[in-house]
Amino acid sequence: xxxxxxxxxxxxxxxxxxxxxxxxxxxxxxxxxxxxxxxxxxxxxxxxxxxxxxxxxxxxxxxxxxxxxxxxxxxxxxx
Numbered sequence: 001x002x003x004x005x006x007x008x009x010x011x012x013x014x015x016x017x018x019x020x021x022x023x024x025x026x027x028x029x030x031x032x033x034x035x036x037x038x039x040x041x042x043x044x045x046x047x048x049x050x051x052x053x054x055x056x057x058x059x060x061x062x063x064x065x066x067x068x069x070x071x072x073x074x075x076x077x078x079x
Contacts, residue, residue: 009032014053019046020046035049
């Protein structure tokens with residue numbers, strides 16, 4: 001159900017990079033940008049970058065995964 005990716009999205013710094021060996025559709029709803037794709041033999045890798053602002057999240061039609069509650073994020077706004 002994508003829970004590991006949700007957790008990764010929660011702890012990854014804005015603008016941070018992540019390498020994944022699949023292309024789950026959940027990355028689109030989390031607004032991750034594809035930086036590079038490569039294919040070695042039968043295994044493909046994709047490098048994603050987490051957005052550095054909330055503008056994409058706020059404009060999503062489907063609000064899943066949800067954003068954190070603002071009061072909870074005031075202590076460390078970079079996440």
